[in-house]
Amino acid sequence: MSVNAQDARELRWGGDRIALSFLVDPGAAVSLITVADAAGGAARLEPTDRRADPHRDQPLVEVSAHGHGRFPGGYRHVDTVIGRRLRYLDHHDREVDGGRELRIRQTDADTSLVATSVFRVAEGVPAVRAWTEIECDTPLVLDFVSSLATGAVYDATGRGIDGLDLLSAASDWVAESRWERRPLRRIGLARIDRELQHHPPRSRYVIGSRGAWSTGEALPTGVLLPTDGDRDALCSAWQVEHNGPWLYELGETRSGAYLLLAGPTDQEHQWSHRLLPGEPFVSVPVSLAVGRGGADGALAALTAQRRAIRRHRPVDDTLPVVFNDYMNTLMGDPTRDKLLPLIDAAAEAGADAFCIDAGWYAEGTWWDSVGAWEPAASRFPHGIREVIDRIREHGMVAGLWLEPEVVGVRSPLARSLPDSAFFSRDGVRVAEHGRHLLDLRDPAARAHVDAVVDRLVGEYGIAFIKLDHNTMPGPGSDAHGLSAGAGLLGHSRALLDWIDDVQARHPQLLIENCSSGAMRMDYAMLSRLHLQSTSDQQDPVMYAPIAAAAPASILPEQAGHWAYPNERMDDELFTLSLVNGMLGRMYLSGYLNRMAPARRALVAEAVAAHKALLPALTRSTALWPLGLPDWEAPWVALALGADDAVHLSVWRRPGAEPEVALPFPTLRGRGLAVEPYFPAQPNGWQWRWDPDAGVLTVHTTVEAPSARVLRLREA
Known part of the structure; x- marks a missing residue:
């Protein structure tokens, strides 16, 4: 439906728990002006008197391209010339499985670019998922595309930027999920006299992560809260759902404020994309949720959204208690003689699965020689099947650790696979931490990792894989004449396609998401995978805030917390190490076979208590x-x-x-x-x-x- 009238109209749309409204004005770009917790229903255009609404200062889509930058210039990702020139074409509303979808199309007359904003809501969920699709009938090099931009989230509380706090989290190896609440005015959004300056403020506050570790520096989740603590105020929470680089940006317009959510950018991540006719570019998806009751309420809404977007499989309902031999136990040095007594003790404690962690493939020093993923004969003199059979004889699921995206620089595969199978920069293979990085867009790389998984599942009966990724490839791969960031985005999406294909071929296979602990803890991965390692932290006392904070960014039923009791611990620390795993998914480790009977009984009590919680875990909120x-x-x-x-x-x-x-x-x-x-x-x-x-x-x-x-x- 085209806009012919001269007056602005309001497009109202949503689901049974969330309502969105957009300002559609013939003389301006479409803007998202309301995100509310009331029912929205089917899309409808209505006359409005909101032409002066400050939210119209922030266009729904921000997009820049070579030759079409920003005005005024600066570091911010708003103020794009193309984004400001976009004009409404039409919208389409339809029912989708479990909810509704709205597509709003806009065009830029100068370039013929068409931007489609896609929104999806699920029944019973106070949240919306969104992304942007860009197409053009003439070649154009994109260097930034937003997934969502809006000023509506700021005034959900009725306070404006001066009365709002941002709740956000830094993250690092063994120091994950470090949350902090700060007023927006104290994190870099300086107050200026807008009328005197005749321009909007140009300051911004940006949070993001780089490379293949999507949560290696920060979590892609944030919440806006009223500074005064009013629990009746409507609060906003969001997440970026990408297994690579991303950012979110907060700032001010001439008369309002904005939140912008995006995937990789040229400025931060060396990303650009050559847009060709008939080949649309699709941004990474993001979710925006609203709730009352402070951070608890806003994050509960985001929890409901995570459950709604998760690709749940029947095997996920098994919720096994997994024993893993790594943490504070074998630490990457498994052998037949070490594993067999651990397997017996894990079964006695009540574990449902036993995962043999790193090192099972290793003959001597192995870090820079991995890639073939064959059992080491020196570790399993009678073959690894002997150990796997012992696991299965106890009624447990057998699992193995796997890091398929890397090939060690000393591995024979580094010479046998073609150059196209690896990340490269300026024609030189990327080498980091003694490893080359496989590019899963390449058929040879894909065939290799497919063969590895099919062999582990088909020949050894593996039904659980700990999927790890311990090496950072930098900004990406510039093979095929692409920008490095475009290469990384292509690989990241190919990885997701590979996971989907593996799980379609092996529907009973459970996969844990791990990346040096929790360095890739995002909902591109977790919408597909069963379990998430929340840390590599070896100190149970330091693990406490990690375990406690986890449900802010992932589902409780996916939060794999290490519980690694040790016989040398005093009684209270021994108990604390088990408490860490209780409200989530207990990921058991430790030398259970060396413990006194009373200590083993306490471990069994913890496992039984945890199992009794599991049926309700999938319905819980934090x-x-x-x-x-x-x-x-x-x-x-x-x-x-x-x-x-x-x-x-x-x-x-x-x-x-x-x-x-x-x-x-x-x-x-x-x-x-x-x-x-x-x-x-x-x-x-x-x-x-x-x-x-x-x-x-x-x-x-x-x-x-x-x-x-x-x-x-x-x-």
């Missing part, structure tokens, strides 16, 4: 009574609520006072019984529930570090 944990927090707490109960993990770390008050505003006024869940006896911990205040006070006489899991339910 609560953080102390807020998302600071990395150095003395007390750490995470609650998961589902059905008629709330399970609460509480960690007391060194330096903490003996007592802490845990507010639960959503439970205020309810008479609750509070009882120990794990371990079954309080052992020096006490608590009292104040229903009028909605506060649980916990007191312990036990020296830190110490931890417990409690259960709260109706008295």
Whole structure:
């Protein structure tokens, strides 16, 4: 439907839990002006008096190309000339499986470029998924395309930029998910006199990650919250869903503000794309959610969205407790004689799967010689099937660690595979950390990794793979005359296609997502894979804030937390190491075979308690009574609520006072019984529930570090 009238109109659309409205004006680019938690329904264009709405200052799409940059110039990804020139063509609304889809088309008369903004909502979910499709009938080199840009999220609270905080998270190897809440005015969005300057502010605040580690520097999730803590305010949360480079940017327009979500860019990631007729470019998908109740409510909405976009398979319902031999145990040195007693002990503890981690293929020093993924005869003198058979005899699923995207520089495959199978820069193979990086766009590379997985599944009966990726390829590969960033984007998408194909061929295969712990913890990967390693952190006390923060960025049923008890630990640290794995997916390790009977019984108690939680885990949402944990927090707490109960993990770390008050505003006024869940006896911990205040006070006489899991339910 074309716009012929001179007056602006409002296009209203959404689902049963979220409503969006767009300003459609013949003289301006389309803008997203409202994101609300009311029902939206089918698309409809209506007259509006909102021509002066400040949100129209931010176009829905920002796109730049060689010869078509920004005005005014600067570091920001808004103010693009093409984005400002776009004009509405039409829109189409249709039903899709489980929800609705809206497509809004705009065109730039100067270049003939057509930008299509795609929005999808799922039934019962207060969130929208979005991306941008760009096509042109003349050649054009793109250097930036937004997935979504809007000013609507700022005024959801009714406060504007001066009254809002950003909740965001830095991440690093063994220091993942470090959340911080800061006012927007204190993170770089300086206040200026806009009228005096006659221009909008040019400052921005940008968060992103580079290379193949999508979460190696920061998490692609953010939340905007009212500074005054008003829990009735509507808050916005978002995530970028890409297994490579991405960013989100916050800033101000002449009369409002904006949030921009995007994949790789030229400025930050050396990305550009040659757009040819008949070959559209599609940006990476993003999700935007709204909820009330502060960070808990906004992140609960994003949790519902993650479940809605996940490609769930029947085998995912098995939710096995996995024992892995690596962490604080064999550490990449598995052999037959070391594994067999561990397998027996893991089965006795109640594990459902046993994964043989790194090193099973290694003859001597192996880091820079990997690639063939054949069992090492020196480690398995009777063949690896002997060990796998022992796993299966105990009724457990057998698993192996695999890092298929790399080939060691000393591997014979580095000479037998063609040059086209590898990342390269200026005709030279990329070599990082003793490895070459396979480019899965290449048929030879794809055939190699297919053959490896098919052999492990078909010949050895492997039904669980720990998919790792420990090497960073830099900005990407410029093979085929592409920019390095375009090469990395192409490989990242080929990796997703490969995962889809593997799981279609092997529907009973479970795949864990790992990348030096959690360096690729994104929902391009997690919408497909079963489990996510949340860290490589070896200190159980330092693991506490990682485990507690995980549900802010991934689903509880996908959060694989290490539980690695050690016989040398004192009783409290031994218990704490098991508590770490309780509210998520317990990823068990440790020399269980060397433990005294009482310690092994406690491990079995923890596994049984965890299994009892699993059916409700897929329906749970997280609560953080102390807020998302600071990395150095003395007390750490995470609650998961589902059905008629709330399970609460509480960690007391060194330096903490003996007592802490845990507010639960959503439970205020309810008479609750509070009882120990794990371990079954309080052992020096006490608590009292104040229903009028909605506060649980916990007191312990036990020296830190110490931890417990409690259960709260109706008295």
